[in-house]
Amino acid sequence: MDAVRAAGWGLGVNFALMIVKLVGGIFTGSSALIADAVNSIGDVASALAVRGALGVAQIEEDEDHPYGHTKAESIAGLCVSLLVTFSAGLLAIETAKRLGGELIVPGKIAGVIAAVCAIAKEVIYQYTHRVANRLRSSSLQAVAWDHRCDAIGSGFIAVSLLAAPYLGSAAPWVDPIAAICICVMLMIAGIRIFSATARELMDQQADAEMVNEARQIASQVGQVIDVEKLRIRKSGLEYFVEIHIEVDGKISVSEGHRIGHDVKDALLIEMPRVRDVHVHIEPHE
Template identity: 25%
Template sequence: MDDFRLSTPRLEACFIFCAGQTFFEGAIFVADRHHSALLAIWISLISNIVLTILKIVAGLLLASPVLLADGVHNAGDIIATVAALTSSMVSKKPADEDHPYGHGKAEVVASAFVAVVLVLAALWIGYQSIGALFQPPGEENWLALGAAAISLVWKQALYVYTIKVGKAANSKSVLATAYDHLADVYASLAAVIGIGIGLLGDRFHWEWAAYGDPVAGIVVSLLVLKLAYEMGRDSIDILMERNVSAEKLAHYEALLLTDENVKRIDRVRAREHGHYIIVDIRVGIPNDYTIQQGHDISKQLKKLIMDYDPDVVEVMIHLNPWEAGENTAK
């Protein structure tokens, strides 16, 4: 690590300095957004419980294997939503001695868990659909179609609502819940299409139509697997502390260069920590500046980045000495 000399008022060596707002002050902003995130997850949980009961009861009463399988799938959604709710509550906890950067990654862990649940759901749907191809086709009815249609509309509304809240709050747990709803939209759409084709087949005597439901189920299982893969990959990237997008880093660098005291940019890094971002920068400033001047520059640079990106709750600044005549990184 570079020397950090407090014995001189001049910047004779490199030093690490974090100035301006503290992590706790930055976290106040995201705390308000968590209320809407928690509400969205609670609504999703209650909806999943109601839909699970309705689908399983309707599947048993109407002897509809499609609705029964969808109801079992919804039961898995309850587990996933509880995990999302728990992680969202944990992520709200402030930083402490053991977790100085906060608990934001609890949401990422929940997102990874939901991805696993989706994989299991996709395998379940695929297994049931393939098995249905080798069994005598069941008799479809309009009540089963109505139940599937209600589930489709309900889940689509939940997806639109939760994806909006998740993006606004930058909440990984709410986004995971939203994608879980999207998987249910696929499943319910397959049920509507499959049952609808079956009813048309009964009316027009299309023998092939009896297998529309399982074929649609196989397609849905592939779509859900793709969704789970994307969710899981994103969660792993965050847990491995992948850099934020190159575009966002470029914006950070552009902001730093607007300060005439910044003569060189040595490094800019940033990582997502759940629903917030932590930025780490190293810049060169004239080596004859005092520590007070360095403090003021650090404070200004931190304000620039946090004003630009409300998701940033901490900016760690390392000031390096720059001598007149050196190349600048303008």
């Protein structure tokens, strides 16, 4: 499955970069690079959570879960956002405490390491973002934006550390300030992801484009006079549709039942991401 593969690539890249940043930060004395490494540790934990949730989400419905287990994917997205926000807040506090102590200027090698990490993160972002958009996966979207934030953060660190030796008396302040800026950026991204995923868990109506597509498909089914009500909610990677259609009130119950099944079949065929459709028949006045 594409979602599991994307999460697996993210896990592998994050683990490798975590080691590179941590070792590089320790040997060069860069607090910004160490902060970025700690963030990568959070990314590894997030990737593991998302992979596990995607596996749970694919379990078929059972007696206790008649709608399946797809919400696990959304819960993972929410956990990722909380982890990103909380970790960034702690890093910002710890970095701010160091401002009162002795500050050093890290070697240029720290900037080179950060630049390589930024490029790697941007590549994995582009890949994950494409998969997330195609599947409309909130947890993968959360992970993708985490990759993008990391890429921007590492790029910012690279520019700052490479330029620091030429900034005179301001040079020692570049590294901790860069670390704090990264933390603030991560907190903003985490809050944004939390908001989007929370709306999904609250069964927010699907976007207008998808609703209009479903309405058009149902309206084209024979003997459907009008679509009275249409609700579409997202659950993990899939959608559930509740639709009320109007038909001629003089037809038989059997005929109305057949039309309802035709509408359901049309939606399931034309919209592969739809898991189930509940059709309610109304007489047209």
